[in-house]
Amino acid sequence: MDSYFPKAGKLIGGIIILLILLSSLWLIWIGETNIRYSGDHTGTLPFWNKWIPVIVGILLVRFLPSHHKNYNPLQQFELRRIIIQTVILFSSGSLFTICLLTTNFEGMTLQLWFMIFKIILLLFTPFMLLLFYKSNPEKERQKPVKSTGGNRWYRFTPLIVIIVWGYFNFFSTFSTPFVSARMEPTILILILLVGFLINSVLEELFYRVWLQTRLELLLGTWPAILLTSLLWASWHIALHGSGHWDIDTATVIVNHGIVGLFLGYLWARYRKVWVIIIVHGLINAHPQQLIEIIFK
Template sequence: MRGGEINPRDTTTTATPSAIPAEGARRVGYAVLLAGVVAFLTSGAFLLAAGHTTIPTSEDYRPGPLWTLWVPVAVVLLLIRALPWRAPEGDLARRVRDRLGGRSGGAEIAVLFGCMLGFYLGDLFLYPVFCLVDASVCALSYYTSKVIFLLILPTVFIGSCGVMRHVSGPDLGSLATRVGEPWRWAGLGAVAAYLAMVFAPWASQPPDLGRIPENYALLVVVALSIAGTSLLEEVFFRAMLQTRLEILLGRWPGIVLASLCYGVAGVLAATYPDDLGVAIAMAISVQGVAGLMYGYLWSRYRNIWLNFGLHACITTLALIPLTDALF
């Protein structure tokens, strides 16, 4: 199908860095896509039926009804597809294939899944250790584990100079950061549209920028969250994990699976109900849904600056106090 519609076989017009997957991989891709769609629909329906329709406060999303996230994400997905309607994605796909050629995709994906498990276990282990030092630094265990398992170890194993690298030449870094083609900046329209909807009159609790707190504590939190959440997560879940899943399964199966992983990983940081089922459903319906937006933005343009900018703005808006009483 044209322009990267939902079709795991369509690798000629999408930015997936491989030829058409083998028949077995295509079947797996369809199964993953179907299972992912069912997971998203089931999670949303479960939350609506159970009455859990409000997004909890977190460092990524403002509290409010679920529809205030779902509707803007749906609009942005359509805008990403339309801006521009016709784009030379075939050439971009070839360039991505050249940079990832010769790699062992399955092994690298296994390493990345292992890093996600290590992120969870690392936080469990480091939290009491940090609390022994000082109760005020307990939360740093999350960021420490994230940096170790979602940045340092993946870079050591599958980075441009990682120990699992079997090819010479540049990796995705230069392609993702040196964006000279104007059409690959067209996603700025989708990014601007999402932020405009956040500030729209009907948005739940539109942010009041207020003034900078005297002790600058908020600025430290915002800076830490942008570096430890926005930037790091886009590199790991989109540039590293999703790209390789697209190689193996196709564009939309890769996006959906990476988004589900991103959503479930968010259970660690978010303030969700104690009920594990509700927590996972909320993570999929909030962070996972946002992951679809980030994922398609990355897959369409392969411009990491768009992902960084959108994620950083969302994180900043989520952390800005709403009233002067918080200063």
């Protein structure tokens, strides 16, 4: 699938790759290779431990047979409409990051404003934008996913990817350490459910389904994945930051910026919303936490 602005895409993609490499080298140079991997506690791990599961996952997505490929559900839309929607969505995502970085709140107050900003900028704004363009439903109707083969087992390849990635990310030498929440199961379930909806579901809809899909048409697949991943990573500075802007910026780039590549490639390759929502949900809620709730 060709993009409208491939040269701009290559330039943007190259800059972001360089930024990732420089961020990694900077953290190694200053000896800050142990990074926070959660906003819920201060636990750390070497940043390359986050890279290994992502690399394994991306390789699996690349080489396992896909049910369909080179498919974009918006490819029949006119260029002007795609550009306008992309600019508005990207601006909304950027404003979300700016709002979080410029607030002076902490603790529960920050969490409250975090939810308010997210609902307004990542849900309400895109909803109004898409609702506005529904005035011409025939032209806006998305194309169904086209299969590239008759092998039914292709549809199970995302599950294979999730299982293998999940092993490396949670149960291998490179796994993310599990920290028990130590609270009442009912309260924990409620927190996880709200977090799943406001974080996993909403973020994947906004960053991958709405924004990345449009950026792919304009810049190309990997430049769109890289740019979306960087934008998604940027707001985590506010929640994971330590007060040192250089370390905080480099940390989210080598952590969430890399994880975002896996999420973005999953979406670009499979176009199945449930896949990226499950992966994002597992990232936010360690499987052992779910096991702890069930058997507690």
